Amino acid sequence: xxxxxxxxxxxxxKELAFQNEEKEKRAAELSIxxKELAFQNEEKEKRANELSIxxKELAFQNKEKEKRAAELxxxxxELAFQNEEKEERAAELIIxxKELAIENQRKEKRAAELSIxxxxxxFQNKEKEKRAAELGxxxxxxxFQNEEKGKRAAELIIxxKELAFQNIEKEKRAAELKIxxKELAFQNKEKERRAGELGIANIELAFQNEEKEKRAAELIIxxxELAFQNEEKxxxxxxxxxVNKELESFSYSVSHDLxxxxxxxxxxxxxxxxxxxxxxxxxxxxxxxxxxxxxxxxGQLIDDLLTFSRLGRKELVKIKILMNxxxxxxxxxxxxxxxxxxxxxxxxxxxxxxxxxxxxxxVWVNLISNAIKYSGFKEKPIIEIGSEIKGDEIIYYIxxxxxxxxxxxxxxxxxxxxxxxSEDEFEGTGVGLAIVQRIITKHGGRVWAEGKVNxxxxxxxxxxxx
Amino acid sequence: xNREVQILLVEDxxxxxxxxxxxxxxxxLADKLLHIKDGAAALDFIFAEGKWSERQIENKPKLILxxxxxxxINGIEVLQRIKSDERxxxxxVVVLTSSKEDPDIKKxxxxxxxxxxxxxxxFIEFQTVITELGLFWMIVNQTP
Numbered sequence: 155x156x157x158x159x160x161x162x163x164x165x166x167x168k169e170l171a172f173q174n175e176e177k178e179k180r181a182a183e184l185s186i187x188x189k190e191l192a193f194q195n196e197e198k199e200k201r202a203n204e205l206s207i208x209x210k211e212l213a214f215q216n217k218e219k220e221k222r223a224a225e226l227x228x229x230x231x232e233l234a235f236q237n238e239e240k241e242e243r244a245a246e247l248i249i250x251x252k253e254l255a256i257e258n259q260r261k262e263k264r265a266a267e268l269s270i271x272x273x274x275x276x277f278q279n280k281e282k283e284k285r286a287a288e289l290g291x292x293x294x295x296x297x298f299q300n301e302e303k304g305k306r307a308a309e310l311i312i313x314x315k316e317l318a319f320q321n322i323e324k325e326k327r328a329a330e331l332k333i334x335x336k337e338l339a340f341q342n343k344e345k346e347r348r349a350g351e352l353g354i355a356n357i358e359l360a361f362q363n364e365e366k367e368k369r370a371a372e373l374i375i376x377x378x379e380l381a382f383q384n385e386e387k388x389x390x391x392x393x394x395x396x397v398n399k400e401l402e403s404f405s406y407s408v409s410h411d412l413x414x415x416x417x418x419x420x421x422x423x424x425x426x427x428x429x430x431x432x433x434x435x436x437x438x439x440x441x442x443x444x445x446x447x448x449x450x451x452x453g454q455l456i457d458d459l460l461t462f463s464r465l466g467r468k469e470l471v472k473i474k475i476l477m478n479x480x481x482x483x484x485x486x487x488x489x490x491x492x493x494x495x496x497x498x499x500x501x502x503x504x505x506x507x508x509x510x511x512x513x514x515x516x517v518w519v520n521l522i523s524n525a526i527k528y529s530g531f532k533e534k535p536i537i538e539i540g541s542e543i544k545g546d547e548i549i550y551y552i553x554x555x556x557x558x559x560x561x562x563x564x565x566x567x568x569x570x571x572x573x574x575x576s577e578d579e580f581e582g583t584g585v586g587l588a589i590v591q592r593i594i595t596k597h598g599g600r601v602w603a604e605g606k607v608n609x610x611x612x613x614x615x616x617x618x619x620x
Numbered sequence: 621x622n623r624e625v626q627i628l629l630v631e632d633x634x635x636x637x638x639x640x641x642x643x644x645x646x647x648x649l650a651d652k653l654l655h656i657k658d659g660a661a662a663l664d665f666i667f668a669e670g671k672w673s674e675r676q677i678e679n680k681p682k683l684i685l686x687x688x689x690x691x692x693i694n695g696i697e698v699l700q701r702i703k704s705d706e707r708x709x710x711x712x713v714v715v716l717t718s719s720k721e722d723p724d725i726k727k728x729x730x731x732x733x734x735x736x737x738x739x740x741x742x743f744i745e746f747q748t749v750i751t752e753l754g755l756f757w758m759i760v761n762q763t764p
Contacts, residue, residue: 413718417741418635424743425642453741 177279181289184268188292191261195299198254202306205247209313212240216320220327227335237324244317247310254307258300265293265300398466405463409456416456420449451583455571458585461516462570465592470510474620477504477550480511481539484518488526496533497526502540505548508620513593520586521552521613527580528611529556547599547616554612559605567603590615626652626758628681630662630698631716632690639743640685640716643750649758654681659693662686663701666708677707683757684713688724696724696731703732712757 219236272289423446431439478501485499507514522537529535538553559567559574566572568591573584591601594615605611627649631637637655644650656662664670666684668677684702688695695715702708714735715728728736737753740746 410718413739413741414633414636417718417739417743417746418633418639420741421635421639421642421743421746425639450742456741 174279177275180271180275181285184271184289187264188296191296194257195303198303198306201250202310205310205313208243209317212243212317213320216324219324227331227338234328237321237328240317241321244314244321247314247317251307251310251314254303258304258307261296261300265297268293402463402466405459409460409463412456413453416449416452420446420453423449455583455585458583458589459570462585462589462592465513465589465596468513470513470596472508473511474506475509475511475514476506477541480515481518481522484515484522485537485539488522494526494530497530497535497537500536500538502538504539504550505541505543507548507617509597509617510593513596514617517590517593517615520590521615524586524613525552525554525556525611527556527582528558528575529554532556543619546619548619549614549616551612551614553610555610558607558609558611559603560607561605564603564605568601587613624652624679625654625665626682627654627754628662628665628684629653629655630657630659630684630690630695631655631687632657633687636687636716636739639746640750643747644754646747647751647754649751649754657690659690659695659698662698663693666698666702666711667705680708680711682712683754684711685753686713686715688715688717688728696727699728699731699733712761714753714757 215236219232269290272293276287423442427442427446434442481501481504485501488494489497489499522539525537526535529537532555534555536555539551540553541548541550543549557575557580563574566574568587569584570588571584572588573582575582587601590613594601594617598618599616601613601615603611603613627644629637629640631640634657637657641650641653641655644653654665656665661671662684665672665675666677668675686695686698690698699713699715702711702713709732712734714737715733716737716739717724718739725736734757735753737749740749
């Protein structure tokens with residue numbers, strides 16, 4: 155019996171030894187599994203670290219890309235592409251996270267199984283309780299680590315959300331950039347339009363330039379035409395000068411040849427008078443007197459005409475004329491003449507001029523003698539002579555309070571042989587003012603007059619200020 | 621035809637000639653005056669040629685009154701001949717003309733005219749001028 159009991163104990167011991175061996179094996183496997191888990195955890199930490207670095211890298215790259223996006227429109231495409239890449243990466247991370255989560259779940263399951271196994275083991279082997287307790291602690295540690303990893307995974311999820319948010323931001327930014335691009339494209343179009351407008355304006359300008367060139371060409375032609383016309387005018391002037399010379403020589407020779415028969419008329423009339431006056435009655439004497447008087451008058455006309463024609467031929471010799479001296483001398487001579495003592499000359503300061511002194515003296519003589527002639531009948535004849543500067547002209551005037559003239563006949567005043575008074579009123583040949591006009595015109599000046607019947611006249615002439 | 625000629629009047633205008641002669645007569649200066657009516661005849665007389673070939677060229681007139689406008693040979697040519705010939709250049713020549721505007725005045729002086737007188741239209745003045753001329757050249761002036 156004892157032997158049977160001893161055998162049973164031996165067997166039980168063997169059984170226990172076997173079970174212990176099995177448990178030891180199982181513990182060794184668990185230890186290996188734990189090491190494996192620890193290794194996997196380390197790997198996951200590494201992976202998480204890498205992800206963190208990668209995220210930082212991404213954040214940095216995003217900033218870089220924002221900068222880049224702001225600067226370059228083209229870079230947006232790149233960014234968009236990179237964003238896609240990142241989305242892909244994020245998607246991959248999400249997948250990796252999911253995988254991690256699955257693995258964690260698996261590990262939790264496994265841990266739960268191990269916990270059950272441990273409880274079982276503690277039941278089965280109190281000896282091994284300590285070990286099991288240690289394993290429990292290790293498991294608790296693992297659980298804690300798993301929780302840590304779960305936390306970490308949650309953090310990664312948040313980081314992913316953050317990344318997704320950043321991606322959205324970037325998409326927004328990209329959209330903004332698109333709008334900016336559109337804006338730029340619009341501005342480019344505007345610029346193109348403007349360039350088009352400028353192109354049109356350039357064409358317009360080119361056209362205007364052509365027009366101007368055409369105009370310039372026309373002007374050149376017009377200038378040539380003018381030059382030609384000027385030549386024509388010079389020719390014409392030369393012809394006119396020739397005709398004028400001819401006319402002057404004609405008038406000279408007419409006057410010259412008229413003098414001979416006139417001299418004969420006067421001569422014979424005088425001889426007749428000398429020889430036969432004593433035989434003539436009053437009427438015969440009167441008739442003979444008229445013949446002589448008219449012949450003398452004709453002589454005067456011829457002399458005046460000659461003087462007039464001489465003016466056309468004579469070259470002007472311009473010198474400085476002291477007008478006051480010249481005019482005072484002339485007036486002095488006139489004052490000494492018969493019946494001129496009652497005339498009051500009022501000579502104002504006269505501006506000196508550059509002119510032909512012989513000709514200008516003739517002008518003053520003619521104007522002053524005219525003034526005397528037409529005012530001499532007055533009780534108190536006053537003749538005023540003065541001058542003033544107006545622009546580039548010196549205006550001289552001579553004013554009298556004599557017979558004056560009717561302004562209606564002003565156009566006849568300066569004509570040759572034109573008279574506004576009868577010979578009975580005032581004698582004269584009608585050449586004096588024509589001579590004045592001719593001299594002044596030849597000097598480049600002007601002549602005009604103002605008058606009122608019985609109140610007097612003012613004669614003006616101008617000389618160019620030197 | 622050998623009578624002495626003191627004044628030679630060369631004048632184609634009969635009226636002027638008559639007036640000149642009349643004026644000179646008044647002062648008894650026309651007694652020894654010869655009136656010739658053109659330049660050619662005047663040269664014949666002065667140089668004793670043609671009609672006047674028998675005349676002695678040395679019997680020079682005391683004064684020649686010369687009109688400028690004449691047919692055939694004009695006064696300028698006559699003056700030139702007289703003044704360019706040694707035998708005659710000493711004869712006083714007074715040119716009488718109708719106008720002081722005559723372009724020949726300068727030429728006359730260049731040729732050596734002794735005097736140049738414009739005939740006044742007024743007869744009284746004319747007479748005065750001619751008389752003064754006659755008296756001066758015939759009586760006052762001394763020829764070599």
